[in-house]
Amino acid sequence: MASPDFSSLSSAAAGRPFAFIVGWPVLHSRSPALHGYWLKRRKAEGYYGRLAVEPGGAALRATFDFIRRTPMARGCNLTLPHKIEALALLDDVTPAAARIGAVNTVVRRDNGKLEGRNTDAFGFISALHAGAPDWLPSAAPAVVLGAGGAARAVVSALVDAGVPEVRLVNRTRQTAIDLAVRFTPDDGRTLVVEDWDRRDAALADAGLLVNTTSLGMRGQPPLELALDRLPPAAVVNDTVYVPLRTDLLVRAQARGNLTVDGLDMLLHQGRPGFAAWFGGTEPAVTPALRRAVAGDLGA
Template sequence: MDGRTMTEPLHPVWISGAARLAGVIGYPVTHSRSPRLHGFWLARHRIDGAYLPLAIRPGDLAETLPALPRMGFRGVNLTLPHKELVLPLCDEVEPVARAIGAVNTLVFGEDHRIIGTNTDAWGFGAALAAGAPARDAAAPALVLGAGGAARAVVYALAEAGAGRILIANRTAERAAALIRDLAPHCPATVLEAVDWAARSDLLAGCGTLVNTTSLGLHGQPPLEIDLARADDRLVVSDIVYDPLETPVLKAARARGLVAVDGLGMLLHQAVPGFERWFGVRPVVDAALRRHVAADLIGAEAPC
């Protein structure tokens, strides 16, 4: 890059008959920002390749997926509703995806084998490390939510060294299921289900708060939590990225706390897949962030 301030890639991509192909499978898939994200890197590195949105119905996944490597695809990302449905269709599932119970990235081998992995945990950990480098990773963490994203977040926090992770979910049974499934993979971390109604009181003594629910997402109710009892060193993370500045992040900044928005997780989780498909390890930087966030609500919010 030549240092100019711009959000668009500097170089167009010219695709040849030897182009490397990748994409994202979802249904619907129109909301995905992955084509914009990977397209930026393809242009930056002048790679002969393309990253395509693929709208595939759940009922068609088993029939369609094996055809992709035969068509020249090196791999794909998976978004809703395919992350769990694809597990039995993989020839190999890497340990991180097996532990989390979901696949968000497929790599197609030269023999057309389908290898499933999960980069969400790595992406969250990398984004949190970048946004809060002084965070006490060993301190207790409070995770709100118990869905697929929460599983990746809990796994990442445990891998980073959290001694205790509290999981608060509006449906207690889902929190219990998360702990049952993940505890064997996080032997050095105590996982504990806690009452959703007590979430504000539980902040005392926590080093990290992560919202993995849809509360605060554009069009959804805000997350209601009182940060008054939080330690001054609490790091507040919200994996929602539309808007970039969710109500809980705004409240955290007003309280003087370190706040980490959800766009970083989206950007960082894309790095391992891009490297495996296209042979170049890309960098997450300010230019990429501006490009992907250009039309998000609150795009000028702090990183």
Template structure:
């Protein structure tokens, strides 16, 4: 019997999850397995979840706009998904479907892979934005030992809601116009907004107050080197692009479905970049 996994979203044609997982299925010789796209309109989500196993799927990934709705629809969650109230991975267990969230794991794993010298405990973190991605990243950074999380957001109420909802123990909120104060003494700067993405305006922020040793990363990966990363690299800061977060967040799900822990390799990274019509940046 074919073991099927899918990624559910609306729309879904943009997803590169099939490219990643089918590469691993081939690499590790997983017999009778396939990973597919499943276009699921919001009004059909609950019926799809009820039918998932009947259709032969042993699990799924979840992408926009379904992450919060899947959390609400499932009765079982891992601790991370329960805290974030969002699901990006579904695993079939003896007790039924379980919702998990690996976004924060993917973010931290990418930093450890591309910047192994960096330690979360070495100083404050500055996070630009307070949306869905910021929730997963803030929770992961706190779990990793960041002593302080400084949230810079245009809307203070949204940042405050993030802090309250996640019960972040050491968080400070900064106005967007006061970003320079937030950067002073920082160990990490992360952009969780869509600013800098292809088709969006660039992130306009002065890095003058940022220590030269601070790591700078961006969850945007189209372009691979955003204006933020380019500016940081030009002044000597180490940088990490956002593509690895996409790749690493896929690892725990594949392991849960197929019993093999896959590796994020240069070959996989090159495969995804080629599909995006990009090449590795030359520093």
């Protein structure tokens, strides 16, 4: 295991309060641009960086120990592949994060203990309502591709929003079954598991399609999905934002579906974390912020 480069991160912070994004890989992340924009706009003292942390408990545990012993470290964000693994390594986890079973935001308390939170569900549903204001959760089933940490947040948000049926489609069926068991509400609504090779058929009569897998991300295999059975009125959301306009979104838009890219989910999920680390009220998501964070993604 290569040790994470804590010294470079501390040097870049230069004595200021700081937070950072943790992932493997992590260079693609736009979180530094997001929080850097808010820090600059508010003229707040602080720094937000990135830290490459290999998969496996040892490297992530070392990262959390670094935050605990570093008073100016305010916390971190977690991206793939650390969101689920983090649960067992933190001092406390909020009820929402425990229910979702994944953490994307870590906050260092004054006593040095670390609290795990999940703001992905908030970010997802906020971005969906902003990008598709006419979408009615109760009107039609939703199809979710994937069953990892992001899918857990998405499914939690959809169940809470009142979607009548959520269809889970994942390459590993048992993982999807576990997710369905975790989130099936007790009010008669259903979470249905569909086999990956039936993903095209699962789109019939859906009102929303959400891709939470890494398929279609730059450097990853493409998402092979025929959209013929998807109703033209359905909304298509891809949580991938590198590239901003994934092949899924391009094809969906060409056939008349309203599309929501993954960038706004990133922007909205960052709001609670920023306020926890750097103080003040939650910052706003604006068109200027989106342009600044998108950079060469094309927004």
